[in-house]
Amino acid sequence: MHDDDQLTIGRATRVLRERILPAVHGPAVPLRVERAELPGEPLPVAEALALDYAPDAPGRPWGPAWGTTWFRLTGEVPAEWAGRRVEVVIDLGFDSSMPGFQAEGLLHRVDGTPLKAIAPRNAWALVAEPAAGGEPVELYLEAASNPVLLDIERAPFLPTEQGDPETASREPLYRTRRFDLAVFEPEVFALGLDVDVLVGLQAELPPGPRRARILQALDDALDRLDLQDVVGTAAAARGALAPVLAAPAEQSAHRVSAVGHAHIDSAWLWPTRETVRKVARTAASMTRLLEEDPAFVYGMSSAQQYAWIRQHRPEVWERVKAAVAAGRFVPLGGMWVESDTVMPTGEAIVRQFAQGQRFFERELGVRCSGVWLPDSFGYSPALPQLMRRAGFSWFFTQKISWNQVNRFPHHTFEWEGIDGSRVLTHFPPMETYNAELSGAELAKASRGFQEARRASGSIAPVGWGDGGGGTTREMAGRAARLADLEGSPRVAWEHPDAFFARAREELPTPPVWVGELYLELHRATLTSQHRTKQGNRRNEQLLIEAEAWATTAAVRAGTPYPRAELDDLWQRLLLLQFHDILPGTAIAWVHREAVAEHARIAAEALGLIDRSLAALVGEGDREIVVNPATSERSGVAALGAAVASPAPEAAVSLEPRDGGWVLDSGALRVVVDARGLVTSAVDVTTGRDAVPAGCAANLLQLHQDLPNLWDAWDVDRHYRNRVTDLVDLERMTAEVGEDGVARVRLVRRFSRSVLEEELSLAPGSRTLELDLATEWHETEQLLKLAFPLDVRAAHSTAETQFGVQQRVTHVNTSWEAARFETSMHRFVLVEEPGFAVALVNDSTYGYDLTREADGDGIVTTVRLSLLRAPRFPDPRTDQGRQTHRAGLVVGTDVRHATDEGVAMNAPLRRVRGARGFAPLVTLTAEALLSAVKLADDGSSDLVVRLYEPVGRRAEAVLRVDAPVTAARTVDLLEGPLPEAEPVDLQDGAVRLRLGPFEVRTLRLHLAGR
Template sequence: MHDNVAQVEQRVGATVRDFVAPALFRRTAPVDITAWEVPDEPVPFADAVRQEFEPFEAGQAWSKPWGTTWFHLTGPVPAGWGRAGTTVQLFVDLGFSSLMPAFQAEGLLYRPDGTIVKGVEPFNHVVDVEGKSVDLYVEAASNPNMLEHFFVSAAPAAPGGMAAALPGTFLPAPPAHTARLGSKATAGSAPIYTLRSVLLVERDLEVDALLADVTVLTGLMRELEPSLPRRAEILRALERMCDAIDPDDVRGSVAAARRELAAVLAAPAHATAHSIVAVGHAHLDSAWLWPTRETVRKCARTFSNVLDLMDADPGFTFACSSAQQFAWVKEFYPQLFDRIRERVAEGRFVPVGGMWVESDTNMPGGEALVRQFLHGQGFFLREFGLLSREAWLPDSFGFTAAFPQIARSAGTDSFLTQKMSWNDTNRMPHHSFLWEGLDGSRIFTHFPPNDTYGSDLGAADLAKAQRQYAEKGASNVSMTLFGWYDGGGGPTREMIAAAHRTRDLEGSPRVTLGSPAEFFAEAKANLARPDVWSGEMYLETHRGTYTSQARTKRGNRRSEHLLREAELWSATAAARGLLDYPYEQLDAVWRTVLLQQFHDILPGSAIAWVHEEAEENYRRAGEELEAVIAVAQRALAGEGETTVVFNAAPVADGDVRPLAAAVGGTKPVVRPKAVPDGHLLENSRISARFDAAGFLVSLVDVASGRDLIPPGEVASLLQVFRDKPNLFEAWDIDRSYANTVTELRAPAEVRIVGDALTVRHTHGKSEIVQRFRLAADAGELQIETAVDWHEQEKLLKLAFPVDVRAEHYASEIQFGHVLRPTYTNTSWDAARFETVAHRWVHVGEPGFGVVIANASTYGHDVTRTTRDDGGTTTLVRQSLLRAPKFPDPDADQGAHVFHTTIGFAATPLEAAAAGYRLNLPQRGVRGDHPVEPIATVSSPSVLVESVKLAEDRSGDLVVRLYEAQGARAEVTVGLGAPFSSAWRTDLLERDLGEPAWSGNEPITLELRPFQITTIRARLTR
């Protein structure tokens, strides 16, 4: 008893390693193995089992990157196996690494009749054997380990799936060949895995239980203060356990060893111990370092593992977000989906989130975020008869201030994420609190205080939750999500065993297996006066995701606006009896767009395969939507040779209702002209002067005579920065990027080409051509920036210094805008050095301002300086392109075209008009009459964002609008089709139970600042 603590710990480790763990499997026996390698893409079970399987042995290599090999495993269970105290299992090691759970080989086991048994994963190797023989097929996926050069680990895999991934060490950058694995075209064809072991095993349940006991107690001991008696008590009990183990008869002495631990395991938790509701979870990325086709298979593996655990443990509950993943399982694995449906009805397999996917929230448009919930909740309601009450985005990269209103109006009343724990500068002050959105809507929000969505329920994670919980004294309950994450298979039997042992254990938080609903009910009841966080939750990392993979972002923006047009004009035509509304076609495109808003696709942080697929999907969606728009507009315009202009320009800059179609031509463009020392583009509203080098040196508002460009500055200046983040290339822009800049101030060519002043630059291996245009009577200068980009680890920005002093700048977000400071008083201000905006940024003084709008750009930075003359220069920069090398080494390479406008806007409302004009260009269609708008509003601050027909196929007209200025508004809504009644709904198009309007009375509303309102009308024909 005189050994010191380190020696005792060392002895416990050696006892487990040398004696206990090897005794886990009493006996082993081989099975017969045959195999068939799939030539290309995966095939269904029915196709695979008809193939010619060849003999195969453990130790053989199998499958190229992204390949699939089917193994057929057969053999008898030896006589006498499976006696009391044991269970017979099949142990499968496809060549797993102990490095990470999600980024390598995985398998799915089938019975000969095609029913799914469960998955086999790096930390979940075994499956229980039914009957007296084995006859199983394994669909083995040879997914390359894309993170092998980001982590190093010395932890070897232990038998029986007992190993846990140890924290690794980040390396700054993987070799290029690793990223090349991210595309089938460059991944190669050599096998990358070796089948290590396939065995029948007889598992000793008492040894298994002892291993779980020791794991929990050793972990707890390490978390306790050295001076605590409890720590010494556990230490001595473990030492007695070692004494009780007889190396010559381990199995015969295991029961005695467990008795030495029984007392310390039975000691109850302190009355003040933190309470943890443990919810099974998998955080299965819908695409990331694998394509979506592999996610479909990951869903089957993970969900079958979950169902297997539920069969064994009636107290286990699993939370699963993303209706898309349920839909995949329903389509490709219908029998598995039927089993899931049964567990959903029991309340154990819990659909959460209410969204189609766990989307990004920074860059999807307002209507797209609504449709995430409309399609997600709609699926849950149709398939399971329920709506999710919990919004669920554990890993998205920051959270828009519009989210609380959208989530609350879509049927949820709680929100969960842990991503804000990734902040690089400031720590969020709460774990359970009310999050207040742009309009004042509030949603109860929880951050798991152990800062993970994939706990192993080990003592370190539990202690961290108790230690960090910010609401101590006001509340004492938090949630922990447990399970291997990012596609690695979800919870395991070892995790559930740990949960049972820590249910009421001295020195540990109390752990209860439960559901999200149970946690949120308890948390709300215990936290009587929660604190409030108001506004956006800006993530102080991953700032590069506003810019990476520009083609994906351009496809998203364009698809959103094409969908807006397709729905608007189709609804208008259908309401007037001119065509049938294309419900199914539009729904299918929406689901594609929503999938690609997943938080590793739209942000640009996935492998090349994912982005190649996204670009192709956007191309097809664009073609399909253009055809839908053309059909509707031709029907509305009628027969004739007059030009009918759809998305007609608003009457005034503040009038943002591009819902009508007028007879007449599109506005002509002013031709640039040469002037002394440069060039001039000028109309009745603005005058843009360029120097001889093609730089914009003056932009004058004709009405006021005020020049927007500060003295001695040039606007629309191209800047190239070194962009080599310390860790996550596609994700991050480090603050140090600004230290090294090259300004392109020596153009290769300046000339007038057609209606544009054209300025050509070269930089490194790249060429950039800017074209400046000005439409007659337009209030904005048009800038087209065509880039043939061949730089790597560089950031391209477009800079606009303006002679405006502003304390804050306005950035468009969903259904409104946020104000952010142009100064850096605090660490919170300093950390916000790269921000997201949708279609426009506005910088203004009272009565005067500038709008810089874009057609596909999201990343911006805005700063200000004081000039020697006492004036203030505010610098607005758009982030156009990056060139990260991981996970896609060719990210952003090649041709791009960006569209920007700069003009005068006294208010953010006028800025909004410029954003609409740029993103909804006019369309000229041959016809014979103007088209009256289907929806009008009387207030210039109320904008119509969406017009469609109802999801339930009733033919009801749905109009979504919002207050855009940030002030109260009274508005009358006019409908351009006869209706019998109209009423307000939530975002799921459900009646709010308020008095309806009849068809002969005006629809009048009073809106609070930034309020979203949906009107539904029963049309008469």
């Protein structure tokens, strides 16, 4: 770069920073300040306005962690400001580099009406335009002193106790700087944007005439600007810049579809209590910006966040509703929250869609066309089918750009799921959901767009996010200048639906990506905060069960169907599946509340179950066994039957051997050595031993676990370099219980922790069950449970939503090598022709797999990830008592492993009553039930969801033990499905043809209902 060019850029940058931007607000007068600091949680606005306020002044400290302070601001607009735009300007002690991650406020009028948020880089609010002069001003600011817990500049992050009010300091965190009335100078503001845009643009241009003329225009403008009279000379300076700002963009310029945005995490480094306020602040500001900029379009996801506004801030809600009706405020994504999509069950994902779309339709009269998940940590290959069957036509994310190793090869493409469904998908080449429309961002989008040969543009979500804040007027001003500017992409505010419609026209045959969208980062989110994950798994099952029993009781006993209670429970569970709650990456406060909320959900769901079963069985002392699961097993039909406990088919034997034990169920013979390790697990039918000679399974391994950056999020490959096998045994006992089950109990001590384990084998069973209870008191350690297997597996098969996904076991390429920690639901299976072994679990989501040469053979080792101990953002992650259940299933297949996983997660339920009952719904074994419920629309129609779990074409028969007069296939939202296959209903039985992994939802009308 030429020296003169450097001088021009340096000059423009300094003048912008030190002269132009400070002059945007001209004459100013201080407001009188009073404050009232709340001792605890926030108060309703009406109560806060009536507090006793004490005199205050700028420069004083305020705000302990998580506190709320109300400021009353009073004054008078000077008479000489008549005809000018007057704003209030406030500085609560902001760090301008951290918008969304620190103190924030919401400004109110004297009647309590929200005006606008006050936040870093957006610290103003309109008082009058034009001012009359002399008008009184009285404003109230609700200020939240949220602690700063994240600083990427100083990463890795240090542990902090500020993430929970139970441990946070009560010392003030901030010091106020300014509470002023000020004149807004529009010409200076415009000059600042002109200079900002041109400085950013020239930095990305190659040497040449366009760049040279921009630099010359900047010099000319600065020559015309009197630094002692910026206001008076701003227009002249702008005149010098006008020609280069008027030069139109090239015809082939990249097209940026901008949508205003504030990716607000429903919980992360703040609790949901604070998110309620963040959403209100952001929505208040964005509706004001919509009023000031007629071109601006703002998009917000998450029905839960709209529901919070509706419940807590009705004045803001009315503004949002009006802006939605005008097409300016765009509901995005059609989900209850931006959930994790790897760990929730398929049924939970369906409910994210159903609850989200129902809210948007009921409250706002809109239905979303696409799924918007910019920040979730990887995407299950089951999603394309679920999106399409829920009526969505497009999918948006940007998170895969965070990959550590491999660059994803597309930006606009079709994503194909496990069943063959495809959905049009877009990754913004700008690679951010917090775009500012800077020159660097725009250049990155234009240069990096992979589909540039045929497609014209990309999406840019514009605004401060994570902690909220949204789009600023500066960003809107940049967009206006970049609408048609030589050397830059064209920028236009646009609804994402319009972008995807154009992309579909431009790319009639887009590139295709098949299978999971694996994020090569944040792999430890499958393990961190085990109690949160355990609560999720249990409650997903309980809510499905509660619906099924309530439906059976409604049909059989005429009891009222608790639709409102079930909706409430589902919504609460869906919130806890948000992508920083279920993955275990939020502060201690969030997870403490999540564990407590899971306990409440479980208690309420069990109450509904007990109530329904009581109506079905009546009062009595007969033991009745009911099947809460959605598959058939042990002669107990799906979804409920009154039967006696099945008698064991065989006896189990337990014999001592060499300080250990041999357990034999008749189907599986297991050797446990003197260390409590499994050295043999023989399938009696075939004689195959699942454990290689010389190896030991049920091996606990402890790894040092300090990732390079994101403690709770990441496990980096180097963790494998240091491992301790936990083979020391304090105690081992064994017995055969009265129930005929053989049990071996172990106690191990290691480091500062104690682990108790019970190995059990039931008569006739092929599954060795493991129950672990750990008093976990480690720091920066990862606990794995290893099973070396004598299986030459070409791939692993892991359960995902409504089916399974296969992953190769080799690491031939960097793509496979990067998948060193992967996800499962209830099981993972490895097989070779004729023999397979599975591991099932009740609350584990992460596993790893390695292949090692053993003589002329291959040992495939599968390890379950049990516990971690990261220190950020929760320094006490997973400390205390933790429980896990797992099972080693020998001589199995995908279908049998599925049933074993179901059995572990949905054990038979025993109740006492007067009578039994036949199951309401049964299904042949070719398919599995996912849900049995009454329709969401309030009718008495029966809704049954089922799926093919193995990956093959199947024919299944569904029977309902009630007269069915009509049946039809519907979408996941229980509405009409275009081109649905006709339903074959004969004699009350529905006969179905299912494709591999197909999810089918049936709506059945019952006679007399």
